[in-house]
Amino acid sequence: MDDDHRRRALVQAGIAITSELSLDAVLQTLVRIAAELTGARYSALGVIDRSGTSLVRFVTHGLDDATRAAIGDLPTGRGILGVLIHDARPLRLDDLTRDPRSVGFPPNHPPMHSFLGVPVMTRGIAFGNLYLAEKQPAGGFTEEDEEIVTLLAAQAAVAIENAGSVQRDALRRAVQAQEVERRRLARELHDETGQALTSILLGLTAVERAETAAEAHAAAAELRTLVVETLQSVRRLAVELRPSALDDFGLEPALRRLGQSVREAGGVDVQVETTLGGLRLAPDVETAVYRIVQEALTNVVKHADAARASIVVARKTDSVLVMIEDDGRGFDPAARGDGGLGLLGMRERVELLDGSLQVEAEPGRGTTLVVTLPVQ
Ligand SMILES: Nc1ncnc2c1ncn2[C@@H]1O[C@H](COP(=O)(O)OP(=O)(O)O)[C@@H](O)[C@H]1O
Ligand SMILES: [Mg+2]
Incomplete structure (x- = not known):
């Protein structure tokens, strides 16, 4: 040559x-x-x-x-x-x-x-x-x-x-999704909690300036309501950031708690069933499953108009299977354009752990998400 x-x-x-x-x-x-x-x-x-x-x-x-x-x-x-x-x-x-x-x-x-x-x-x-x-x-x-x-x-x-x-691109997108989530939480902290604390500050001035004991009592009672509300919103934010139930008790109790709060706040009857027993999974797998179920249930409340939803977590020999099912209005996954960050974020979480995510949905026939994550 x-x-x-x-x-x-x-x-x-x-x-x-x-x-x-x-x-x-x-x-x-x-x-x-x-x-x-x-x-x-x-x-x-x-x-x-x-x-x-x-x-x-x-x-x-x-x-x-x-x-x-x-x-x-x-x-x-x-x-x-x-x-x-x-x-x-x-x-x-x-x-x-x-x-x-x-x-x-x-x-x-x-x-x-x-x-x-x-x-x-x-x-x-x-x-x-x-x-x-x-x-x-x-x-x-x-x-x-x-x-x-x-x-x-x-x-x-x-x-x-x-x-x-x-491969690094997938990781970068996952980090970006996290950043979007943090920004939302920061805004909520600033808007809700910041506002509430400002109101409490004003309320304190009212207490100080009260001329009679009765006036002071009334102002204090109003303050108490505000403080209770603020406390609740701070607790909710903390749970959203990192559910302590996940660290303290494990995946199953954390999912039950999540199901319960969706039942109370969202009006959907959520059943949680797992074959985990007391078994703990790797922390990154538990976090991923929790976040995926959290986002899926948020979607059920937001979009599905469902009466019932069910969460199933089953441990297989070398994988864990997660199914989130609802009997709501469903949607056409193919017709959706870019959609939101929710499904995308789920997919990226799953891919980072070498797992798979299937969306089975059809208009009028409910939605089922099937996630498989490999575990040792
Ligand atoms: N359980 C569900 N029932 C009905 N529609 C759903 C469900 N989950 C997702 N969708 C549809 O898929 C879209 C994308 O969802 P997602 O990626 O979580 O974004 P977002 O919730 O921000 O709209 C939703 O806007 C909705 O139209
Ligand atoms: Mg969503």
């Missing part, structure tokens, strides 16, 4: 790599292109684990399935591959089998001699290594090959970060 060809191929490689969104697809594309550009018969990419000592993933090109199966276990990063893991610098060998650091191949491994390994660095940390072997026609990899693969590795690093940032 002449220089011009290679340069063009390299640019195309960059486009191909950066247009892939899933990390696996990026890595697979990367090893294929690296082999094509250098004439290597085999190529692979090993992903280094968090401790930085061994390989957790090994993507290959040039080995058919049968050969891969015959080789058996993936390399863990000893021998020559280990050299690259511990010393993140390009390594070029004419015959890796003759290198004193080689530990040899497992049985059924195709013969490999010429070798080129280049680290893939993201943010100064070695994410993995790109390996090429058996340059065709025979002969070692050249300095030019090394340069090209180094450039490719740099492009790959960008692609790897992009694939990571897709």
Whole structure:
């Protein structure tokens, strides 16, 4: 391949790599292109684990399935591959089998001699290594090959970060939703509680200026009502911020309490049923379930015009199932445009925990939300 060809191929490689969104697809594309550009018969990419000592993933090109199966276990990063893991610098060998650091191949491994390994660095940390072997026609990899693969590795690093940032976007949106919620609570604190305290302050002046005991009594009685109301609204805000029942007693009692308050305030008959017994789930799972049920019940009160709602929480072997059902007017989930933040926030909470959310609703036939969250 002449220089011009290679340069063009390299640019195309960059486009191909950066247009892939899933990390696996990026890595697979990367090893294929690296082999094509250098004439290597085999190529692979090993992903280094968090401790930085061994390989957790090994993507290959040039080995058919049968050969891969015959080789058996993936390399863990000893021998020559280990050299690259511990010393993140390009390594070029004419015959890796003759290198004193080689530990040899497992049985059924195709013969490999010429070798080129280049680290893939993201943010100064070695994410993995790109390996090429058996340059065709025979002969070692050249300095030019090394340069090209180094450039490719740099492009790959960008692609790897992009694939990571897709996941980070979901997290960022979840944080934004939290921020919206905090702003609402801040406004409520300022408007409701601030107003009430101002009124109490004025009331105190009235007590001070009262000329008779009867006047003072009347002013104090009015103040008492105001203080009681304010106390209630502060308590409600505190529960909204973080229900202490969740920390103190666990998910089931907290959900029962929630159901009861919706029954009293919203006029919907809410039944809560769980198979949890006294079992506690991971705190982030409990919080997610609580918030999802809270938002779902808010929607029932706000939109459904339902007589009854039911909450079911069931513990399965490796997941927890949450169902929120109402017999209200339902809606068409597909027809809804962007909708509110409620359903979106639920979905994001669920996705952050690798769970799933299904909305089963139809106009006139009630609404059912089914959430599944994996648990250990
Ligand atoms: N239980 C329900 N019954 C009827 N309609 C619902 C129900 N839950 C959600 N919806 C519909 O879906 C829309 C989006 O809900 P949501 O995302 O929570 O936003 P918001 O409650 O702020 O409108 C609602 O406006 C409503 O039209
Ligand atoms: Mg809502």
